[in-house]
Structure formats: structure tokens, C-alpha cells
Amino acid sequence: MDAAARAVRTGHILDLQALTGRVIKIVKAEVRLGQLLPLDDPARDLRIAENVAAKVLRQAADAVTGAWAAACRLTPANDGTGVRATMRLITAVDCPLPERVHEVRRSVFHAALHDLALPLTAVDITVTDISEPEPGPGLGPGRGLGPAVGPAPGPEPPGHPGLPTGGGA
Missing domain, CATH: 1.20.5 (Single alpha-helices involved in coiled-coils or other helix-helix interfaces)
Structure with missing residues (x-):
């Protein structure tokens, strides 16, 4: 060039x-x-591209049985020293939604910390569709049972040390 x-x-x-x-x-x-996001390093000079980090976090959400990440958006938080994730989720209805969202949030926080060293401050999750628990041939995420069911309930329950709470849902 x-x-x-x-x-x-x-x-x-x-x-x-x-x-x-x-x-x-x-x-x-x-x-x-996408934008470059901070990693949790002592010098605070390492960065990761948003699309790369979002891909890893979507894979972490997808690793939870009965959950599929429809979208993941990452934005700077805490004056640029942290990152907030906003996810849209498709989920099976084989367990209560709050439990499934909690599992997804834990998986995303774990991947952010252990796989990326991404200083994730919150994971906001909105369930946008529901799906059959075990899709058959020709079915899958996005071919759900109905429209969005709204934001999933609030922060992490107490007793899970090391996991920040999710902001909105």
C-alpha cells in the first residue's frame, strides 16, 4: 500500500x-x-477486534444446550477499561428461561475471562425467539415457536463468586 x-x-x-x-x-x-476493545492486561495496551471477541462469545452461548446466540454486540464500559455484551438469544423451552439465561451468561463470562482475557462487566440477554428442545431435520434455531418473549430476568443470583452481574437481563 x-x-x-x-x-x-x-x-x-x-x-x-x-x-x-x-x-x-x-x-x-x-x-x-468493528471497534477495538481492551483486553485485561497490566499495561492496558492490548486490544481485540469486536467481531473476533463477539464470535467467541456467541460460541460460548451456543455451547449451552438449548441455546443459540442470534447476535452479540460489544461496547466499551467503565471509561473504556471494560466491555459490556448485549446478546439476542434463541432458546428451547425445555427448562425455565431464567435458568437457561443464567447458564448462557455464566458460559459467556467464562469464555471472556479464560479464553480472551476480556474484561467483561455485564452480559445483557434478550430472548428473541423460542424453539423446540431438539430440532429435527430441517429445523433449527430461528424456526421457533413464536415471537420474542422479552428480556430475560435480571442479575446473577448470589453465591457465584467471580461472576459480575448482568445489567438489564
Whole structure:
């Protein structure tokens, strides 16, 4: 990219169409990364791209039986030293929703801490659809039983040391 910029400045334009294509490709790749989020390191200089961290946290939610992450959005919290996760979840109705949401929240906090060293301060979860407990062929997450059931209830119950509470739900 630097060589191409020097060639343009000096008037030795290479293939302008190829150069434009490369610039657009680089810009699109940067946009897909999302914002850079802090990791929990002593110097506070390590960062991770939002889309990479969100992928790991969605996988942690999906690891809970009967739960599927529909979306995960990460935003800076605590003056940029922490991260807040907002997830949309599809869940089976084979157990009470608060229990399932609690399991998902625990799994997401665990992955954030142990897999990423991401200083997660809260995991807000909204259940947006429900699904059959064990989907058959041709069924799966998103082919649920009905519309959103609203935000899942509140913070973590006491007695789970090391887990921050989830903000809204």
C-alpha cells in the first residue's frame, strides 16, 4: 500500500483500477473488524477486534444446550477499561428461561475471562425467539415457536463468586 501511494505521488501511476480495488478491499476489512476493545492486561495496551471477541462469545452461548446466540454486540464500559455484551438469544423451552439465561451468561463470562482475557462487566440477554428442545431435520434455531418473549430476568443470583452481574437481563 505504501509503495502504491509513493507511485501515485511521484506520478508513476501503476494500474489505477487495481490500486483502487486493493484500497477498497483493505477499507472493507477494517470496517468488518468493528471497534477495538481492551483486553485485561497490566499495561492496558492490548486490544481485540469486536467481531473476533463477539464470535467467541456467541460460541460460548451456543455451547449451552438449548441455546443459540442470534447476535452479540460489544461496547466499551467503565471509561473504556471494560466491555459490556448485549446478546439476542434463541432458546428451547425445555427448562425455565431464567435458568437457561443464567447458564448462557455464566458460559459467556467464562469464555471472556479464560479464553480472551476480556474484561467483561455485564452480559445483557434478550430472548428473541423460542424453539423446540431438539430440532429435527430441517429445523433449527430461528424456526421457533413464536415471537420474542422479552428480556430475560435480571442479575446473577448470589453465591457465584467471580461472576459480575448482568445489567438489564
